[in-house]
Amino acid sequence: MTTFGQLFVPAPFLEAVSDGAWVQAMLDAEAALARAEADAGVIPAEAATAIVEKGRAELFDASALAEEGRAAANPAEPLVRALRKEVGGEAADSVHYGATSQDIVDTAAMLVSRRSLELVLAELNRAAAAVAALAETHRSTPMAGRTLLQQAVPTTFGLKAAGWLVSILEAREGLERIRDERLAVQLGGAAGTLSALGERGPEVLRLFARELVLAEPVVPWHTDRTRIAQLGGALATAAGLLVKIGLDVILLAQTEVSEVREAAGGASSTMPHKQNPVASLRARACARPVDGHASVLSAALEQEHERAAGAWQAEGPALSEALAYTGGAAAAIAEAAEGLEVDAERMRANLELTQGAVLSERVVFALADQLGRDKAAAIVGDALARSAQSGRDLGEELAADPEAGLDGVDLASLLDPATYLGSAEIFVDRALERFRESG
């Protein structure tokens, strides 16, 4: 991603997947490998010390690495050569001992992912907290529930926010599981047998994983890309959930709806009245590429033999962008939610727009007790048709219909949306409880 990536993605996310971050992660992998091999008696301890010392990204030039790496189509190959030069002397022969470029790139990918996931999770936490506060505050704020973008029956804004909350918790859980269970070192040597390490292969693998606090795989995973594909999938799911929230905000912020607005709504210089839901828009713009990149990662599962010719190499950029854009989406939704201005009065006013029709389900059920479902539906349907013509509300039209059998029916309270919220508030409580439990 370029500098213009900042239009959508905050700088820390771009930094976490930058070339510099990758170089440092590759150096961290080399350093950890050296330490592990020293501990296992494969290379001298002093060599490891020298390698660790030179493992600082600022000593290397990403641009030169990129140019030299073209011949191998990976950045680790030139980095190893450069690191050997930096280390110098006999110790140079201990650099990258028994490893292959893919070991370093794959392990670095895990480190880059871990660092990025921490940032993404922090934003999800922010978003969750903000959304939970909205759910709590608006637990009982009536608004129109809309299906197929038509007003259906009342709900509460709290329940809408509770739905957002649960989805964020689910996305978070999915990413945490990847972080905790699926990030693992890769070490296989030239073709996955750790041939050059002789009998000490498994021991080095174990120590390497311990050094980096990453999982130790059962077998090298150089051509089993499940971990990467699952990470891509979890990111796409997270981004998708976030964009649903953004879409709801955008729809609620429409001029004709005006039930919410983003505090920091972007203004337009020639149209100073506009209050654009820019954060939500940014979330949507961010989520789109994540899907595309997750596709690339999923397609990359198909790898030839012991190292793929193309599919593997395509993963790095796709993974970087998927991580950064998911972060951008999370940050945008956190921002939108934290500053969301909710207009409860307008929600109420919009519920009046249908002149009672938004409560027709309730009326049908109420009349059905006496008249049976079909007749009740017919009578309400007729009343709605008349209401649309006359401009009178549903209650008036029903009252005027002798067949409606309204004896003993309290039409006024039947047509009060605030008393037809079903289990909305209970569901809000359940969501908040889950949020609190989830830590």
Added chain:
Amino acid sequence: MTTFGQLFVPAPFLEAVSDGAWVQAMLDAEAALARAEADAGVIPAEAATAIVEKGRAELFDASALAEEGRAAANPAEPLVRALRKEVGGEAADSVHYGATSQDIVDTAAMLVSRRSLELVLAELNRAAAAVAALAETHRSTPMAGRTLLQQAVPTTFGLKAAGWLVSILEAREGLERIRDERLAVQLGGAAGTLSALGERGPEVLRLFARELVLAEPVVPWHTDRTRIAQLGGALATAAGLLVKIGLDVILLAQTEVSEVREAAGGASSTMPHKQNPVASLRARACARPVDGHASVLSAALEQEHERAAGAWQAEGPALSEALAYTGGAAAAIAEAAEGLEVDAERMRANLELTQGAVLSERVVFALADQLGRDKAAAIVGDALARSAQSGRDLGEELAADPEAGLDGVDLASLLDPATYLGSAEIFVDRALERFRESG
């Protein structure tokens, strides 16, 4: 999917996602809802009995449902009407009480998914067992490890199979987790508040989940499609892993490689010599659409308000095909693996093709002890260049080079691929152990 789907997908998978299976699953959802509501005192027990009795797919005509369902763009709406007609009398009013079409379609999707997942998992188990047997049998069978489709260093066919095995176990685990944790009933009523059930909403929800042995969600998930997207992702990952195995088989079965062949290799009528790896090919053909469908499911996370206008409706067909095609891929790989004929002699012969070059890594490491890494690499490089010209093997060329410093070096055993397998056999054991533990 049509009848021609059977070209790639065995009939049981097609059956499990057929229109008939969906109708039955929707009826199962209606029956369970009726029972739950009777238990909760919402509808009469006799009504529930009548509904359960009529809940048999053969009483309904999928084609008529499809035609009538166009007006609502979902199959549950006409099914509810038809079911009411079948049930008749007062009990008809108890059908689908307080539910919305989406509740039924979504819950049915979970039932269809559970049934399909069982079939997929059974095929994965078959594949895992077959692949484990290959790993065990060929634990120490040397073959060329190939990176970028070039022979790199020796490995064993057992280790290749062990890699396949671990990936199958991972895919299985991913699908099992979805099945066990993420399949849940959906019940929200018109807009997610269970408005028509008054105070008994949560109780009905709990009983509904119990009836179907599905999870009870914290809040209705009508517009939180994480569950579906995660299922799509897990299917895509599974299909992708299977296709990696299929690709390896296809590559190993090439005329020029001939290290394996499928027992049931498809023959050609005009070219009777061909032994096409048809099962592996079918696995690949199956995996492709899964990715496309998973994309549709991931994009469907973006849903408007309390019911999406299009994104929700697009999920059903995509989910059905993703399930069936993943099943097709799993069945194909199980078939390929169970009947795989492995030619260990040809593997050995192919290792000879490079005249020792496939062991150049080993030789470099061996010479490096005395000469240092750079000089060792240079000497071996020169010898390889001469070998390519002369037709003599690497050993002869090295022996002819006085600078190679071969004193005390046992070239013959150095150039024996069977003794340069690194940790291959240990990794095989680790994979088999994990397989046994995983049950």
Added chain:
Amino acid sequence: MTTFGQLFVPAPFLEAVSDGAWVQAMLDAEAALARAEADAGVIPAEAATAIVEKGRAELFDASALAEEGRAAANPAEPLVRALRKEVGGEAADSVHYGATSQDIVDTAAMLVSRRSLELVLAELNRAAAAVAALAETHRSTPMAGRTLLQQAVPTTFGLKAAGWLVSILEAREGLERIRDERLAVQLGGAAGTLSALGERGPEVLRLFARELVLAEPVVPWHTDRTRIAQLGGALATAAGLLVKIGLDVILLAQTEVSEVREAAGGASSTMPHKQNPVASLRARACARPVDGHASVLSAALEQEHERAAGAWQAEGPALSEALAYTGGAAAAIAEAAEGLEVDAERMRANLELTQGAVLSERVVFALADQLGRDKAAAIVGDALARSAQSGRDLGEELAADPEAGLDGVDLASLLDPATYLGSAEIFVDRALERFRESG
């Protein structure tokens, strides 16, 4: 696609890509090949006659073909065997002479595509005509132009419809170009050399193309899948354009906007007031899978050597569904547009919602002549802020500001949206002209 496909896709589209349609298309290809070969003197004329006679789909059982075709993973292989049996005698040896299964499947794909494209184009024409009528009728009907879903400046509904119209014409042109230029016979024999036809290969190829009125390719295109990928791309573009129209309709039909409604709006049994924009919804549901399938077709460009092991076989189902779903989207938009009820009064009323703010751009430009752009924008911005507080409209607030310099400014006409339509009507005329020219 199954029977339930009819929920979204009209039956003729499903029929055009059904197994039966494919069988007939394959038989048409065999018949044309036989005729071409008879004309070229490769097979006896009587044999060709026999083959043509038996080339009727009803003589063959799709289900049996599917089952027998598993071993070859394609439907042509068993069909050829069955056709030979039907033809019988010596003529049987002339069936499929010198061809390979892929020749038949690929040529059939072109025939299926041509038939389906005719249906799609007919629906696009219907849609274009309906949309053109809307553009004409509402050439000057003012409505809010909305950017980022916020009212921005006035436009006309005619211009919105004109934009839809141009996009339909573009989609149509893209599909027509494919139909006219890119549908070609495939004939290459076992590996693309037409080896079995000796010197008569090119002649047979030419006659084969003439028989089917398809293009003759420069070389066999068995592994050059550009034609298919381009068709997939053109379908995805068409579906995408249609869904933009559907989305606009859905947004305009929202309860709070109510500027249009679909005549055949789907009703809900428990919520009789709802007027769901079901046709537009169906268009969106149809467009989603087209993108997924186009992806499969694009990924299938990567084919191994002279016939791909998996990628080729995956094309057929993806192509069928892409064709049918695009047809479904086109039919849905034609239906939505033909019956679209436009509420010009409501459009006008919605333009009043912002109390003049929707004309702030115009006011800024008007004041800028005297005050300069920055000062004008500041004054209007302040007035808008006051208006939001006071409930007075923009005109009143400006009139109350002595710095606004309104001398000689006719505020009333400045704030009349009907006179701030820019080139909207001219653009409508241009679009209609292009429509008429396009035939």
Added chain:
Amino acid sequence: MTTFGQLFVPAPFLEAVSDGAWVQAMLDAEAALARAEADAGVIPAEAATAIVEKGRAELFDASALAEEGRAAANPAEPLVRALRKEVGGEAADSVHYGATSQDIVDTAAMLVSRRSLELVLAELNRAAAAVAALAETHRSTPMAGRTLLQQAVPTTFGLKAAGWLVSILEAREGLERIRDERLAVQLGGAAGTLSALGERGPEVLRLFARELVLAEPVVPWHTDRTRIAQLGGALATAAGLLVKIGLDVILLAQTEVSEVREAAGGASSTMPHKQNPVASLRARACARPVDGHASVLSAALEQEHERAAGAWQAEGPALSEALAYTGGAAAAIAEAAEGLEVDAERMRANLELTQGAVLSERVVFALADQLGRDKAAAIVGDALARSAQSGRDLGEELAADPEAGLDGVDLASLLDPATYLGSAEIFVDRALERFRESG
């Protein structure tokens, strides 16, 4: 894309879509707009001159633009402010007169695309020339035609290259058509009516297009994204075709096949014998993301009303990367093809591997004249089975079978692959002719 993008994509392609290139393209759009408006009498000529003078990217800081652009989620909005500041004085009010940010970004996208397409086309031309030379040189070089990766019948390397050539010509044509017909200016003002330009809108539009030598659209295309989606599709098709060539090279370069090798094959430091087909690998790595990005562009067809909230903003980065990566793929294939070393002897040797079986189709046809197709196939099938057991070749086994009816059959010439090439050479000539005609 980052610096590491150079691992796969040559610097000029990265440069052509860099932030700097976008800034310059936006400035070019502003300058052209100013000139057009001056010519139309909308703004003073001196203002236009001042704007043109300041339209140099080096005057602006991409990083600052990105940061300031976050509030509007697009880069044109801050650029316009910065340009106004640079221009200063009264002329500042003439900057961007009557335009909206999207007009500038969309027009800039067309300029960036045109410049990038020129680079892509140049590489395609290089690749076409190199591939044409291969086709010509190896017009009659026999090699195995391989279907499903099994040797099927002989073909020539020239025909394989001819197939590559035709696909490149098709891809080129697709991109040229986009460049020539579909790149158009966008100018609509705030919501597509050119409201602020009064009656001079169409005139300014016409002059704007003339200034930039881009097409003039019938109506503003701000929410009709066909052009972008079609460009994405054409890029994906081009990249896909290129990757088919790369895949063939990689497969032919396998150690066990060794029929070609890349001159600049990447070496491995620890495995000096490897000759990795790195250019082809790079082409594959490049093609993968293009598909993902084209998907994003296709999904972006669904835009809300007069400016989309997210879909539009997501296009820029996707388009940039699709252009650059397609360029990377084209450059890689040009490199691979120009330096391809073809081993005709090895091709011939590989044809011998099957001991005559690769000619079994020919033998079946030859015997069928006397014996009928079925009996001929059975006899050849038996002979092949015996050959596989005995190690004798097909000819010997047939000669030993008295039922084979070989009287008058010249087995030796029947089993010579060089005489069973069908129309391969004619097809090569046709492809070369088309190449020459295409200029």
